[in-house]
Amino acid sequence: MISKKIEKAINKQMNLEAFSAYIYLSMAAYFEGLNLEGFSHWMRLQAEEELGHAMRLFKYVLERDGNVELLPIKAPPATWKSPLDACQHALKHERVNTKQINDLMDLSFKEVDHATRIFLQWFVAEQVEEESSATKLAEKVRLAGKDGAAILVLDQELLKRQLGAS
Numbered sequence: 001m002i003s004k005k006i007e008k009a010i011n012k013q014m015n016l017e018a019f020s021a022y023i024y025l026s027m028a029a030y031f032e033g034l035n036l037e038g039f040s041h042w043m044r045l046q047a048e049e050e051l052g053h054a055m056r057l058f059k060y061v062l063e064r065d066g067n068v069e070l071l072p073i074k075a076p077p078a079t080w081k082s083p084l085d086a087c088q089h090a091l092k093h094e095r096v097n098t099k100q101i102n103d104l105m106d107l108s109f110k111e112v113d114h115a116t117r118i119f120l121q122w123f124v125a126e127q128v129e130e131e132s133s134a135t136k137l138a139e140k141v142r143l144a145g146k147d148g149a150a151i152l153v154l155d156q157e158l159l160k161r162q163l164g165a166s
């Protein structure tokens with residue numbers, strides 16, 4: 001059994017992962033609208049990964065005999081000022097997610113819940129990767145600036161992303 005506090009915090013994290021999927025899905029649509037298929041593809045895969053993170057939490061709550069509570073998912077923005085604005089938003093959002101995972105980890109220490117602490121280790125490590133790939137993406141888009149040719153080269157590179165690889 002998990003404590004009510006842990007249960008509530010994990011359900012909250014599940015919601016944030018689902019919201020993350022929504023944000024990336026919205027970004028996929030935004031980039032599709034700009035005819036940047038590589039960016040769109042990258043964002044779609046990212047959305048799938050986020051759903052996978054939500055499912056990990058879902059399974060864990062059930063495994064620990066807890067109650068899954070599916071909270072309402074906020075609507076993500078529908079558009080951004082530019083590809084750079086979208087990519088910087090992605091990075092900012094990953095940092096928010098890291099903060100909430102770290103808070104959840106702190107709670108697992110406070111509640112002396114070793115199983116949850118070990119379970120959360122995967123998420124802590126994953127956020128290192130997530131922030132790193134979001135940083136690289138935002139930085140490349142910033143470097144490309146208004147150079148359309150550079151954006152198209154980057155778009156081709158992003159098209160190669162496969163599920164499970166960032």
Ligand SMILES: [Fe+2]
Pocket residue numbers: 017020049050053097
């Ligand atoms: Fe995630």
Ligand SMILES: [Fe+2]
Pocket residue numbers: 020050094097130
């Ligand atoms: Fe993420």
